[in-house]
Amino acid sequence: MRYSLSDSETCNVAESPNRCSSTNLSLFFSATAGDMMSLNRRQLLTGFGLTGVLGLSVLAWQRRLAGAAIAPQMISSAANLQSPQGEPLLRFAAVADAGMGNAGQYAVANAMTAYRQQQPFSLVILAGDNIYTNGEIEKIAAVFERPYATLLAQNVSFRACLGNHDIRTANGTAQLAYPGFNLPARYHSFQQGPVQFFVLDTNNNADWTTQLQWLDRELAASTASWKIVFGHHQIYSSGRYGIDRQRRQLLVPHFRQHGVALYINGHEHHYERSQSLDGTTYLICGGGANLRPVGRSPWTAYATSQLSFAIFEVYADQIVVSGIGTDARPFDHGAIARPVA
Numbered sequence: 001m002r003y004s005l006s007d008s009e010t011c012n013v014a015e016s017p018n019r020c021s022s023t024n025l026s027l028f029f030s031a032t033a034g035d036m037m038s039l040n041r042r043q044l045l046t047g048f049g050l051t052g053v054l055g056l057s058v059l060a061w062q063r064r065l066a067g068a069a070i071a072p073q074m075i076s077s078a079a080n081l082q083s084p085q086g087e088p089l090l091r092f093a094a095v096a097d098a099g100m101g102n103a104g105q106y107a108v109a110n111a112m113t114a115y116r117q118q119q120p121f122s123l124v125i126l127a128g129d130n131i132y133t134n135g136e137i138e139k140i141a142a143v144f145e146r147p148y149a150t151l152l153a154q155n156v157s158f159r160a161c162l163g164n165h166d167i168r169t170a171n172g173t174a175q176l177a178y179p180g181f182n183l184p185a186r187y188h189s190f191q192q193g194p195v196q197f198f199v200l201d202t203n204n205n206a207d208w209t210t211q212l213q214w215l216d217r218e219l220a221a222s223t224a225s226w227k228i229v230f231g232h233h234q235i236y237s238s239g240r241y242g243i244d245r246q247r248r249q250l251l252v253p254h255f256r257q258h259g260v261a262l263y264i265n266g267h268e269h270h271y272e273r274s275q276s277l278d279g280t281t282y283l284i285c286g287g288g289a290n291l292r293p294v295g296r297s298p299w300t301a302y303a304t305s306q307l308s309f310a311i312f313e314v315y316a317d318q319i320v321v322s323g324i325g326t327d328a329r330p331f332d333h334g335a336i337a338r339p340v341a
């Protein structure tokens with residue numbers, strides 16, 4: 001079977017009403033009548049509007065519908081885990097949608113530097129939209145090298161993936177070649193301590209067929225204690241774009257089959273940590289430079305629209321996730337149990 005995502009003038013209002021304000025996707029093989037209500041862009045712009053009170057009511061509507069799409073038995077928490085003892089096997093950070101060079105990016109970057117002085121880490125996941133607005137590599141000093149200068153000088157390594165803004169110039173090729181992003185291919189894998197990371201290209205124009213075959217093969221072959229996947233686009237979200245039904249269909253079965261504990265993404269400009277959904281926690285860390293509102297779904301463990309980044313502390317039996325604000329203090333903690341693969 002071939003898988004592809006493409007632009008469409010229709011959108012899935014039932015799953016992601018707010019997503020209808022931007023590019024929408026159709027998954028060719030899964031278009032089924034009756035499980036979604038589709039309106040074209042003109043009808044949406046006329047009927048709903050995109051701002052203010054109407055935008056908020058659409059958010060509330062989306063929250064109800066997003067919750068309805070999840071069977072309660074999928075949701076679990078790690079409440080029975082004991083608090084971890086001692087130093088973690090690995091600590092790393094993640095941030096997304098950060099490449100603006102604005103005051104927000106500097107505030108988060110400075111908080112990362114301050115936090116690191118107390119809780120050292122040497123890896124940062126940069127989960128896409130690394131260079132706004134069009135992935136212009138000539139902006140790299142303004143949107144990456146200067147904001148993160150202190151971290152880079154301390155040999156912190158960044159590992160990027162490609163966001164939708166990054167591929168607007170030459171399909172992101174220059175970012176693949178940029179050493180500071182450590183992105184040798186559009187999708188690839190690397191190991192760090194007890195974790196194998198799987199980096200995805202979640203863009204519409206990705207080679208989904210080959211990439212998914214690769215992902216399935218690599219996840220099956222992995223002997224790592226922990227498998228973590230990251231890509232730019234959300235799967236579960238209570239923000240502007242909501243649940244991405246197409247990417248959920250493509251990716252979640254692989255996560256479930258192979259015991260992926262965590263999926264990290266941006267695209268949504270807020271922080272949101274899901275409960276464990278069929279063994280996988282979904283962590284949005286898109287508050288790296290600017291913000292959009294976020295609601296809450298029944299599967300949401302924590303959601304907030306604030307400038308922030310995420311910290312992950314990996315132990316043998318659990319990963320502790322923390323949301324960190326611009327004051328370099330945690331506003332959220334959650335534990336992730338090791339999935340039973």
Ligand SMILES: [Fe+2]
Nearest residue numbers: 129163164267
């Ligand atoms: Fe994005």
